[in-house]
Amino acid sequence: MNHTIDDQVLAIGIPTDLLSTTVESLRAEILPLFDDTALKYSQVGKVHLNLCAVNMIDSAGVNFLVGIIRACQTRKLGITVTVKSRFVHRTLLFLRIDRHVELVVAS
Amino acid sequence: MRVVETHTSPGNILGVDDDGVARLVLDQYLSRSGFRPELATSVMHAQQIIEMRPPGYFDCVITDYQMPEKSGLDLLIWLRSKDPCLASIVIAGAGEKDLVAAALRNGANNYLDKPYRREDLEQAVNKAVETTRHRRELARNEADAAAVGHLQRHLLGGRNLAIPGKVHFSHHPKRTAGGDFLNVHPCPDGALLVLAADVSGHDLKAAFVSAYFQGIVRGMLEKSTPIDEVLSFFNHCLWSDWGDRSAVTLEMPTSLSLCAAVLPPGRGQATLFSAGFPDAQVVLPSGEIRPCGVGGGHPMGWFAEALPERKTVDVPESGWLVLWTDGLEDHARQLAVSPWGLAYTLLRRDESTARRASIGDAIDDILVVAVALGSASFDEGFPILADQYAGDRWREIDAIQNEWRNTLTLAIPALSEERLCEILICLREGMLNALKHGCKGRPECTASLRFQYQSKARNLRAWIDDPGPGHGFDWASHAYVAQRDLLPSHRGLSMMHHFASRIENHRHGASLTLDFHLPEPP
Incomplete structure (x- = not known):
């Protein structure tokens, strides 16, 4: 996982598939980024989650994603999710995740 | 018959040089060293001499590099296609290192700097003659092996094509010829005898034993000898004729693993004879x-009185009887695919099969045989994966899923990446549920997964079974609430129902049948 904060946008890149076997370590890495004090200090107003390297996502991966969306909503942060894989895109559409985030398809 | 050649002559040598003095020196040096030289004044002259002589006459060519019109390099390029076994030596002047390097890249075996000493020439020519003769012996052996392999394939094809649609097989010797073989014999009483065998080793010796046994089997069966007597006789041959019982040796004796199936007319039951062969398997109409x-045991030829195990098994009116040699399982392991997926791929035999299945890298001979029972056909369905997983293997789900991916892409190459992901995620969700909940993660409990590909309907059917009590989870109601309220849990069943074309569940979901329609490739 990599992240940057630039112009009040927290950009998070996920380098691996979102699966039951990968989400626990990702969760442990991402959790500190949503620390309220840190977010306030850096004046973050929006989160950009880059899933372009994600080719497969299972239910544990979806639940992980939902956890991030809820963390953003609780903190009143806007969230954009960028995907590249057609399968990941179709999964997020079918689960209506697009109603809760700005879903962007990278070319 | 080929006469074994013994080379008593030092060799016939062709020398090529446009310079008269150089030719004279070469002639004298070669003659004094006992060789039989012939001399050409140019490349074209050398080509004429070689064309006039019988193939393989010369044992070495020595050529000057710099000559008018055509160079020594031109001659080497011509020789490489004309007589690739013929070794050559290039003679180059001082300061022509680049030219020598080019000559060596184009097949020259050695080079001599001008001026050269007679001893150096003799040593180089002796080595070149030896190289030529060694290469020619290897080429002859390869041609002989290819001829054996051709005969073997002819024997397999010719014998089995007599029963189209009934007996499907795929045979891939590791080398040009091998020890695996198949014999299909329609018996006078209407029964069909299918005999698959694997001779130890995968070399010409194995091919010879294989051919010997095929001849014995065919001859004895055509004289209506019962199969158990045929097998008993051959065990005797292996034990007494070919095993050296007088010497105490740790060498592995020649042995033969086999499985013979006798399928009487009308079917219902089959009699199997098996010795050291992987277990035969029956595919029922339900998949x-x-x-x-009858698998396992020791092969024939190890012990004097050892006979194959005999067993009568029920066979369905429609389905498959499948036999394969252990080479198939070894190769499937190497490719990280299911043996069923590899078997299906080889049995379908399209043009790119061998390349897709990387048959050239196989470590053993491979033979797979599928006998269609009743009206069974590949179009209606054939297994491409069947496996059982211990409950504690949920931690290895990525590696397991990778084997499913490899198997599906091997057996159904036109499957799109998007549809493949959908299928894999459904199977992953189903199998994780089976292992974690159905088996409670316990190693002594197992869950099973099977795929069957129904090519006519373009449908992949999967069965997931676990020994648990199932569940009472109302996934449809949950799916709605989960979408509305962003609940971070329990989306697996929703995804499975969305991506599968059809799901049938029994025992409260402990037994699932999933259909995946595969769209026509664009």
Whole structure:
């Protein structure tokens, strides 16, 4: 996982598939980024989650994603999710995740 | 018959040089060293001499590099296609290192700097003659092996094509010829005898034993000898004729693993004879796979009185009887695919099969045989994966899923990446549920997964079974609430129902049948 904060946008890149076997370590890495004090200090107003390297996502991966969306909503942060894989895109559409985030398809 | 050649002559040598003095020196040096030289004044002259002589006459060519019109390099390029076994030596002047390097890249075996000493020439020519003769012997052996392999393939094809649609097989010797073989014999009483065998080793010796046994089997069966007597006789041959019992040796004796199936007319039951062969398996019309329970044991030829195990098994009116040699399982392991997926791929035999299945990298001979029972056909369905997983293997789900991916892409190459992901995620969700909940993660409990590909309907059917009590989870109601309220849990069943074309569940979901329609490739 990599992240940057630039112009009040927290950009998070996920380098691996979102699966039951990968989400626990990702969760442990991402959790500190949503620390309220840190977010306030850096004046973050929006989160950009880059899933372009994600080719497969299972239910544990979806639940992980939902956890991030809820963390953003609780903190009143806007969230954009960028995907590249057609399968990941179709999964997020079918689960209506697009109603809760700005879903962007990278070319 | 080929006469074994013994080379008593030092060799016939062709020398090529446009310079008269150089030719004279070469002639004298070669003659004094006992060789039989002939001399050409140019490349074209050398080509004429070689064309006039019988193939393989010369044992070495020595050529000057710099000559008018055509160079020594031109001659080497011509020789490489004309007589690739013929070794050559290039003679180059001082300061022509680049030219020598080019000559060596184009097949020259050695080079001599001008001026050269007679001893150096003799040593280089002796080595070149030896190289030529060694290469020619290897080429002859390869041609002989290819001829054996050709005969073997002819024997297999010719014997089995007599029963189209009934007996499907795929045979891939590791080398040009091998020890695996198949014999299909329609018996006078209407029964069909299918005999698959694997001779130890995968070389010409194995091919010879294989051919010997095929001849014995065919001859004895055509004289209506019962199969158990045929097998008993051959065990005797292996034990007494070919095993050296007088010497105490740790060498492995020649042995033969086999499985013979006698399928009487009208079917219902089959009699199997098996010795050291992987278990035969019956595929039922439901797609279920039933091992026949005759696998293992020791092969024939190890012990004097050893006979194959005999067993009568029920066979369905429609389905498959499948036999394969252990080479198939070894290669499937190497490719990280299911043996069923590899078997299906080889049996379908399209043009790119061998390349897709990387048959050239196989470590053993491979033979797979599928006998269609009743009206069974590949179009209606054939297993491409059947496996059982211990409950504690949920931690290895990525590696397991990778084997499913490899198997599906091997057996159904036109499957799109998007549809493949959908299928894999459904199977992953189903199998994780089976292992974690159905088996409670316990190693002594197992869950099973089977795929069957129904090519006519373009449908992949999967069965997931676990021994648990199932669940009472109302996934449809949950799916709605989960979408509305962003609940971070329990989306697996929603995804499975969305991506599968059809799901049928039994025992409260402990037994699932999933259909995946595969769209026509664009």
